[in-house]
Amino acid sequence: MSPRSLQLKRKTSDPELPTRFSMVRSFQLADFVTLGNGVCGCLSLMFAMKALITQNTDFLFSSFWCIPAGVMFDFLDGRVARWRQSSSLLGQELDSLADFCSFGIAPAVLGFACGFQKMLDLVILTYFVCCGLARLARFNATVAAMPTDGNGKVRFFEGTPIPTTLIIVAVLAYGVYHGKFWRFANPVYQHEGPFASFSQAFTPEHVWGGEVTILPGYELHPLVLMYAVSGTLMISRRLRIPKP
Template structure:
């Protein structure tokens, strides 16, 4: 009879492989709520890109609505975590990444979709995104040293919380609703659907507030400065916002 193949014995020191989907199964209910925030941010980004491709404002409004939905999930995840007494470092990091997607990247892409597409506009939008990223990183690095109340809850935020960028999204939504950002060559086909004709040209020179020329070849839209102000307020350490 042929010799049976030798079996390699697992050494006692070998680490045991984790079971399948162990990370997902370790999630608490609050973590799934936080993921809902991240889903809203991703959908907002994709709807904004779809709006640019189709010139269809229906997709743009879908992108707008994703942001307040993300704020709702962001509000609920902390309540659920305290209700279940299940806070964790993983949940904290997950919350920051979801916030960055929904309230950092998505509002900046929405600004671009609404017409802030000049080079100087993009510089301001990039500054805004970097401020949001830095603000979330600072919070994670310093949250353990911030003063807390008797329940262990942080008393205040240093700088404005990143979900306050909902105000910017509200301004953009108001402008689009009242025709202050998008103009179409043939408005009667504005809601034609996902295969709208590209003759419905998006013309960024009609952006609300107009353009300002800094010097020949370099223009920007003054309304984009609300992103710069929001980013600056987020990274301020002198501004302290009581946490509700």
């Protein structure tokens, strides 16, 4: 038996190894609240995809509503942790992953679902997602060294907190509600194919703000720039926002 095999055998027989399902048993009440945030983010993604498949804006509004629900869970988990006087590294990582799903990926997918589907739109949406990911990673890596108050609470955020992307979702919801997106008008499937309606729904006059041509063959919807601004503010180190 090789030394590597002996090492693996010792590790698997180590009585100090965690038992099965120990991760679930180690969850605090606040962690379950955080999972509620993650559930909202997943549901938002699924409702957005369902909206595109069915061309039904009811599913799109359901997707919109999942984001403020996620904000509520994100607000509550910290309160519950302080109330129970319980916190852990697992809870911190779980919170970041749930935030990334609800306030990083989901808003970008909602932008795509509303019509930001040009190649340059996709570049900006991807930039926004990467900024959210980097912002959360930076917070986790530096939170131990950041100034805290008497209760051990971090005094300020570096860059805008990722839940502020709720503002983008609110803008999109307002636009859909007032008919500035989504103009599906009895598309003819039998002659133009099952996806022809998307070319009708997301023409320049059917996406809020229209589109501009940057280079021949490369168009951009100006409204998508709010994602670029949001992403840049999230990763800013000079912008410091007091933590409530």
